[in-house]
Amino acid sequence: xxxxxxxxxxxxxxxxxxxxxxxxxxxxxxxxxxxxxxxxxxxxxxxxxxxxxxxxxxxxxxxxxxxxxxxxxxxxxxxxxxxxxxxxxxxxxxxxxxxxxxxxxxxxxxxxxxxxxxxxxxxxxxxxxxxxxxxxxxxxxxxxxxxxxxxxxxxxxxxxxxxxxxxxxxxxxxxxxxxxxxxxxxxxxxxxxxxxxxxxxxxxxxxxxxxxxxxxxxxxxxxxxxxxxxxxxxxxxxxxxxxxxxxxxxxxxxxxxxxxxxxxxxxxxxxxxxxxxxxxxxxxxxxxxxxxxxxxxxxxxxxxxxxxxxxxxxxxxxxxxxxxxxxxxxxxxxxxxxxxxxxxxxxxxxxxxxxxxxxxxxxxxxxxxxxxxxxxxxxxxxxxxxxxxxxxxxxxxxxxxxxxxxxxxxxxxxxxxxxxxxxxxxxxxxxxxxxxxxxxxxxxxxxxxxxxxxxxxxxxxxxxxxxxxxxxxxxxxxxxxxxxxxxxxxxxxxxxxxxxxxxxxxxxxxxxxxxxxxxxxxxxxxxxxx
Numbered sequence: 001x002x003x004x005x006x007x008x009x010x011x012x013x014x015x016x017x018x019x020x021x022x023x024x025x026x027x028x029x030x031x032x033x034x035x036x037x038x039x040x041x042x043x044x045x046x047x048x049x050x051x052x053x054x055x056x057x058x059x060x061x062x063x064x065x066x067x068x069x070x071x072x073x074x075x076x077x078x079x080x081x082x083x084x085x086x087x088x089x090x091x092x093x094x095x096x097x098x099x100x101x102x103x104x105x106x107x108x109x110x111x112x113x114x115x116x117x118x119x120x121x122x123x124x125x126x127x128x129x130x131x132x133x134x135x136x137x138x139x140x141x142x143x144x145x146x147x148x149x150x151x152x153x154x155x156x157x158x159x160x161x162x163x164x165x166x167x168x169x170x171x172x173x174x175x176x177x178x179x180x181x182x183x184x185x186x187x188x189x190x191x192x193x194x195x196x197x198x199x200x201x202x203x204x205x206x207x208x209x210x211x212x213x214x215x216x217x218x219x220x221x222x223x224x225x226x227x228x229x230x231x232x233x234x235x236x237x238x239x240x241x242x243x244x245x246x247x248x249x250x251x252x253x254x255x256x257x258x259x260x261x262x263x264x265x266x267x268x269x270x271x272x273x274x275x276x277x278x279x280x281x282x283x284x285x286x287x288x289x290x291x292x293x294x295x296x297x298x299x300x301x302x303x304x305x306x307x308x309x310x311x312x313x314x315x316x317x318x319x320x321x322x323x324x325x326x327x328x329x330x331x332x333x334x335x336x337x338x339x340x341x342x343x344x345x346x347x348x349x350x351x352x353x354x355x356x357x358x359x360x361x362x363x364x365x366x367x368x369x370x371x372x373x374x375x376x377x378x379x380x381x382x383x384x385x386x387x388x389x390x391x392x393x394x395x396x397x398x399x400x401x402x403x404x405x406x407x408x409x410x411x412x413x414x415x416x417x418x419x420x421x422x423x424x425x426x427x428x429x430x431x432x433x434x435x436x437x438x439x440x441x442x443x444x445x446x447x448x449x450x451x452x453x454x455x456x457x458x459x460x461x462x463x464x465x466x467x468x469x470x471x472x473x474x475x476x477x478x479x480x481x482x483x484x485x486x487x488x489x490x491x492x493x494x495x496x497x498x499x500x501x502x503x504x505x506x507x508x509x510x511x512x513x514x515x516x517x518x519x520x521x522x523x524x525x526x527x528x529x530x
Contacts, residue, residue, distance in 0.1 A: 003156060003189065003198045008424065009035040010414035011407070012186055012202035014161050014229070017048035018136070018396055019378025020208030021143035022098070022403030023367070023410065027206075028152035030411035035200065036153055037189060039160040039224065039493070044140050047210050047222050047379070048399065051136025052264035052331060055396040057095050059117050059127030064088040066124055074122040074294050074391035075358075076520035080384025086365050087385050091397040094404055095129070103142040107131050120269045120392040121292040128393045133264050133329040139396060160493050161228065162188040162197060164205065164236040165427060166371065172426045182237055184374035185419055188430050192493045197430035203418045204373055204410035207233060207361060208403065211379035212246075215505045216354035217456040220249050220262035226497055227504025229380035233361040234507055239370040241382045242359025243511035244522040247390050248461050249355035250274075250298035253348065254313040258339045260353045263316060263332055265392050268292060270325055273317045274302070275347070276309050296389045296521040299352040303461055306351075315347035352461060356395060358386040358521065359511070367406025373413065377406040388520020430491075437490045444494055450478060451505050459509050463524045468513040475506040 011027045013020050016038040024036045038045075056067065068088035072079050099105045107129045108116040119126040131138035147153050165186040167176040186202040209229030213221030234240060251268075252260040268274070268291040273281050286301040287293035293301075302314045318325050322344040326333040329343075336343050361376040363369050363383055369376050376382075378399040385398055458471035479502045486499050518524040 003159065003191070003200065005196070005198055006429065007035070007198060007200045008419060009033055009200065009202050010418060011035070011204045011206065011410045012200055013037070013206040013208060014187065015208035015210060015378070016043035016144070017046040017208060017210055017378060018139055018143065018399035019403035020206070021140070021147050022400050023206045023208055023375070023377055023407035024147055024153050025143065025150065026404040026407030027411040028150050030408050032152065032411035032414050034153045035156065035202070036147065037156045037159045037161070039158065039192060041157050043155060043157055044144055045222060045224070046140065047225055048136045048396065049140045050220070050222060050262065051396055052133045052262060053120060053266040054118055054128035054130035054135045054393045055095060055099070055139065055400070056091060056393050057115070057117065057127055057129045058092045059125040062125050062127050067127070070122060070124050071385060071391045071394060072387065075387025075389050077387065078519055079387025083365065083384040087394070087398060087401055091401045094401045095397070098400065098404070099139060099142070103146060105131065105138050105142045107138070118266050118269055119292075120265050121289070121298070122294045122391055128266070130266065133266065133331040136396060158192045159198070160190040160192055160496055161209070161232060162190050162430070162491070162496055164232045164374065165199070165201070166236050168237065170427050171423070172428060176426070181372055183372045184236065185423065185427065190491060190493060190496060195490060195492055197432065197491065199427065199429045201419045201424050201427060203414035204375060206367065206375040206377060206406050206410055207380050208378045209380045211357035212504050212508065213354040213356070215451060215455045215501060215508070216460070217452045218252065218260050218351060218353035220252050220260060220353050220355045226501040227357070227508070228497070228500040229376070230360060230507055231500040231503035233369070233374070233376070234503065236371060236374065238374060239362040240360065240507065241362045243357070243508045244515050245358035245386070245388050245520055246354055246459070246508065247295055247356040247358055247521045248299040248352040250295055250302055250352050251316060251350040252353040253336065253339070254351040255339050255349060261335050262355070263348055263350055264329065265295070267316060267318070267325065267329060267332065270328065271319070271321055272325065273319065274298070275315050275317045276305055277311050277315070278309075279317070294389055295392065296523065299461055300523060302350070302352055313349040313351050316350055317347045318343060356390050358388065358390050363402070363406070365405060366409040367402055368409065375406040375410050377403040388522060433488060433490050435490070437492065439489055439492060439495060444498055447478065447482070447498055448501070451475070451502055455505055455509070459512055461523065463512060463522070464526065465513075465524070468509060471509040472506070472513050475502065475509055478502055479506055
């Protein structure tokens with residue numbers, strides 16, 4: 001059923017990854033009606049579905065204190081201790097209650113029926129649940145089935161969020177514009193197929209729009225991961241934090257003409273080695289944990305070894321365990337086989353690629369942002385948990401845990417303080433630009449190329465003050481042109497995406513320029529002018 005031009009709901013959730021689905025379910029369980037929307041026809045087209053390695057649970061001889069310490073250590077001790085301890089305590093409980101008991105996600109088990117817990121980089125003990133090497137897909141499918149069967153949740157696909165509605169920016173009442181509090185009251189949603197913009201008023205809005213990895217040339221992310229949530233939250237006036245901390249996954253498939261398919265870290269946890277073209281291991285001289293060092297260390301080591309050996313990639317060597325690991329990681333094996341690589345007997349060529357946004361929209365342990373009525377959960381949020389670098393397999397855990405928390409609190413707010421008729425009456429609808437579209441696909445493609453090359457070359461794995469200065473200037477100039485164009489042509493999904501992407505790229509570059517401290521995955525070195 002299509003959305004009407006004006007809709008009202010109690011809770012609006014933007015995004016259908018693990019955080020959005022969890023938020024929708026917990027809000028509905030708390031008694032609220034929920035409108036859940038995404039821009040793709042298939043709601044499982046998310047980074048969650050792409051996640052391979054696993055989700056943190058609890059291991060033998062494990063404890064919340066040990067997990068929290070691993071999270072903080074991997075984050076270069078730049079994280080928020082309260083958030084890390086909350087995730088370490090509440091996260092495994094959420095996995096047990098929702099994924100194991102209620103949804104019965106088919107995680108791998110040992111012959112005796114116990115859960116098969118994997119060891120991943122920077123973890124002190126094996127504690128990672130997995131479903132072969134498609135853990136995210138297993139979780140996504142289970143959550144999505146629960147969402148589709150819930151009577152209080154309405155799922156609508158092919159709607160693109162354009163802008164958040166706030167009382168400061170969209171109310172025609174003077175008292176709302178002058179009020180100290182800026183309340184979020186929903187969003188403008190674009191119907192992708194028709195270009196029609198709907199006004200959706202909501203007492204609570206949950207941003208679960210994912211990350212920004214697709215702003216870079218090489219990425220493990222879904223193409224839609226362009227920082228839309230960052231752009232909209234910034235325009236609404238929400239506080240953003242730690243945007244400079246972009247985690248680059250050390251190992252993505254490197255073949256000309258092939259997508260940068262992620263090669264899960266769990267392969268290294270299971271014994272695969274990183275080697276150069278000559279077959280020499282190099283991680284032991286970079287970090288005591290070797291291949292299982294924190295991701296930023298491994299990514300930089302790969303880049304350094306590529307420079308040292310003047311080669312365009314490194315390799316994952318499965319050694320004499322190729323047949324065994326090919327069976328254990330069928331998604332990796334199948335995707336490599338599509339491009340002529342038999343991982344049972346051949347090394348996998350790999351390069352680092354943008355993978356995870358550690359910062360985002362500042363939110364507390366209940367998902368609340370600095371704007372009343374606006375919540376953020378998952379990769380778009382900054383809970384402070386990840387600090388300067390994310391611990392492996394905590395992304396799905398964070399999305400689940402904070403998604404559930406945000407949904408519960410959003411429902412409580414929506415039930416206690418719904419949108420009044422008086423407020424609804426003073427919120428205007430989208431004012432379309434008249435006239436024919438002058439949108440040129442070639443120009444849009446060129447703008448995206450400029451954004452991605454700027455981000456990869458200047459705001460990539462290794463940064464210099466000169467590169468960051470160039471990035472900020474170039475992106476600011478590009479955004480000014482886009483804003484002028486945005487106001488003069490009829491709206492479309494392609495134009496909204498470009499505007500959001502350029503805005504988010506500028507925010508990330510500016511955050512990186514403002515932070516002179518080289519820490520975690522924000523690695524700043526002195527260098528010549530770019």
